Amino acid sequence: MKDLVGVLYKEVPSGVGSHGRLKLNSDDQRRVIVKGARWAVEQDFGSPEDLEKTESGGCMGDVDTSVVSDKAYERGRAQQGTLGSGNHFMEIQYVSEVYDEQAANAFGLYKDQVTVMIHTGSRGFGHQVCTDFLSSMNLASRKYEIPLADKELACAPFNTQEAQDYFSAMKGAANYAWANRQCVMHWCMESLSKVFGSSPQGLGLGLVYDVAHNIAKVEMHNVGCASKRLVVHRKGATRALPAGHPELASAYKHIGQPVLIPGDMGRASFVLVGTQGAMQQTFGSTCHGAGRVLSRHQAIKKAKGRAIWREMEDIGITVMSAGRGTLAEEMSEAYKDVTDVVDVVHEAGISKKVAMLKPIGVIKG
Amino acid sequence: MLRYEEIDIAGDIGLKVHGSSVEELFANAALGLYSFITDTDDVNGSTTITVDLTEETTERLLIAWLNELIYLFDVDGFVGKTVDIKGLDGTHLRAELRGEPFDLQRHNPGILIKAATYHRLSIERQPQGYCATVICDV
Numbered sequence: 001m002k003d004l005v006g007v008l009y010k011e012v013p014s015g016v017g018s019h020g021r022l023k024l025n026s027d028d029q030r031r032v033i034v035k036g037a038r039w040a041v042e043q044d045f046g047s048p049e050d051l052e053k054t055e056s057g058g059c060m061g062d063v064d065t066s067v068v069s070d071k072a073y074e075r076g077r078a079q080q081g082t083l084g085s086g087n088h089f090m091e092i093q094y095v096s097e098v099y100d101e102q103a104a105n106a107f108g109l110y111k112d113q114v115t116v117m118i119h120t121g122s123r124g125f126g127h128q129v130c131t132d133f134l135s136s137m138n139l140a141s142r143k144y145e146i147p148l149a150d151k152e153l154a155c156a157p158f159n160t161q162e163a164q165d166y167f168s169a170m171k172g173a174a175n176y177a178w179a180n181r182q183c184v185m186h187w188c189m190e191s192l193s194k195v196f197g198s199s200p201q202g203l204g205l206g207l208v209y210d211v212a213h214n215i216a217k218v219e220m221h222n223v224g225c226a227s228k229r230l231v232v233h234r235k236g237a238t239r240a241l242p243a244g245h246p247e248l249a250s251a252y253k254h255i256g257q258p259v260l261i262p263g264d265m266g267r268a269s270f271v272l273v274g275t276q277g278a279m280q281q282t283f284g285s286t287c288h289g290a291g292r293v294l295s296r297h298q299a300i301k302k303a304k305g306r307a308i309w310r311e312m313e314d315i316g317i318t319v320m321s322a323g324r325g326t327l328a329e330e331m332s333e334a335y336k337d338v339t340d341v342v343d344v345v346h347e348a349g350i351s352k353k354v355a356m357l358k359p360i361g362v363i364k365g
Numbered sequence: 366m367l368r369y370e371e372i373d374i375a376g377d378i379g380l381k382v383h384g385s386s387v388e389e390l391f392a393n394a395a396l397g398l399y400s401f402i403t404d405t406d407d408v409n410g411s412t413t414i415t416v417d418l419t420e421e422t423t424e425r426l427l428i429a430w431l432n433e434l435i436y437l438f439d440v441d442g443f444v445g446k447t448v449d450i451k452g453l454d455g456t457h458l459r460a461e462l463r464g465e466p467f468d469l470q471r472h473n474p475g476i477l478i479k480a481a482t483y484h485r486l487s488i489e490r491q492p493q494g495y496c497a498t499v500i501c502d503v
Contacts, residue, residue: 016402016474017442017467075439085477086503124439127479127502131432134483151483295373323474365477
């Protein structure tokens with residue numbers, strides 16, 4: 001495990017000061033923003049089948065690249081194909097429990113199987129888009145006389161130029177994130193091939209699903225007796241579409257969308273499946289993770305004098321981290337028990353438990 | 366006077382900054398930001414950069430200032446060691462920073478700060494000077 005974690009740590013850049021392996025010029029970058037994961041597959045990072053198993057095929061259409069600032073492009077350029085820091089991670093896990101055989105089977109999951117979970121996003125590119133547009137949205141909120149509870153929650157009516165420009169840039173950031181995860185997954189598969197001396201196909205490696213955790217989508221939902229076109233903004237929430245939903249790719253149409261719920265590095269993560277209950281109660285959404293119980297600051301205080309990596313080693317989990325303090329901030333005690341969180345959404349019927357994944361190797365930024 | 370301190374915020378990083386003047390407040394905010402990224406004791410001042418910004422209010426200027434420094438770190442790797450506020454009149458800021466590009470061989474990696482936010486943002490006038498609270502996304 002140490003060798004494997006070491007190779008993954010080396011092959012996938014993570015943490016402060018890390019640089020991506022890709023050298024993109026501005027035309028390449030525009031292609032990433034327009035094509036998303038499709039761009040990565042065209043560069044031979046992964047296969048076309050991966051797109052079938054990615055939310056929205058790994059690309060939101062109609063991105064106007066001119067609404068994205070030069071700063072966002074510059075910030076994103078060096079970070080394409082990097083993990084990041086904070087709660088971003090890559091974990092080697094195994095399926096410790098299967099709750100729904102039929103769904104697990106459809107997702108290609110079975111007990112004691114080894115899995116890898118990657119949690120990263122649009123990196124500095126997405127954040128620069130947010131920074132840029134917060135400024136113009138603050139002005140728009142004033143223009144459209146929308147009182148703000150928090151200046152960070154600036155907004156404009158969806159059918160205005162300001163909102164449409166933002167939506168275009170956000171779609172570009174989502175596409176950047178899908179491309180990023182596709183590249184990281186590809187290098188992860190290469191690393192596994194290297195360590196185990198077999199091809200990804202030989203090892204049986206394949207994507208289960210790639211799902212966004214912070215995104216706005218235009219979707220059809222029932223409101224009262226009418227079907228309405230809505231903007232559903234999932235922030236700290238995950239899409240959870242039921243079987244038969246028109247937006248699901250054929251691979252999962254009969255069973256429902258896989259939902260990936262990361263927990264903490266010492267306990268577990270979960271795979272759930274979307275349900276009709278989510279369409280009825282939560283606009284096709286469920287939870288997004290365990291959620292913190294300690295602030296980063298409190299966690300660091302609590303970890304003082306302890307070797308978190310050794311505590312993890314003692315329970316059979318190999319950990320590598322780039323940042324000083326990251327392991328303390330990310331230790332299990334800093335998070336709610338994801339099992340409790342997942343039980344709530346399962347009982348509420350807004351998604352159903354399929355499998356529990358336990359970590360054995362962890363890379364933190 | 367304590368120049369800056371980290372405050373408890375679930376999920377993100379909170380920075381409380383002090384300064385005897387608004388100029389010092391802005392300089393200390395920058396140093397507080399850099400302290401999250403690395404140990405600034407290990408940073409030398411071989412590179413000089415200047416930052417020039419205009420915003421509608423001092424609060425917005427503080428956020429724009431920190432976001433500009435985050436941008437310069439992400440793009441050029443620039444980490445500041447000293448900050449000299451050359452001019453600040455409430456809506457316009459001109460500053461000179463001495464520092465160097467981040468180098469993993471010599472600099473301890475801390476945490477990547479993605480953005481300074483307007484959430485719970487405040488700048489208060491106090492008997493001894495000024496105090497600002499800024500929440501950063503990580």
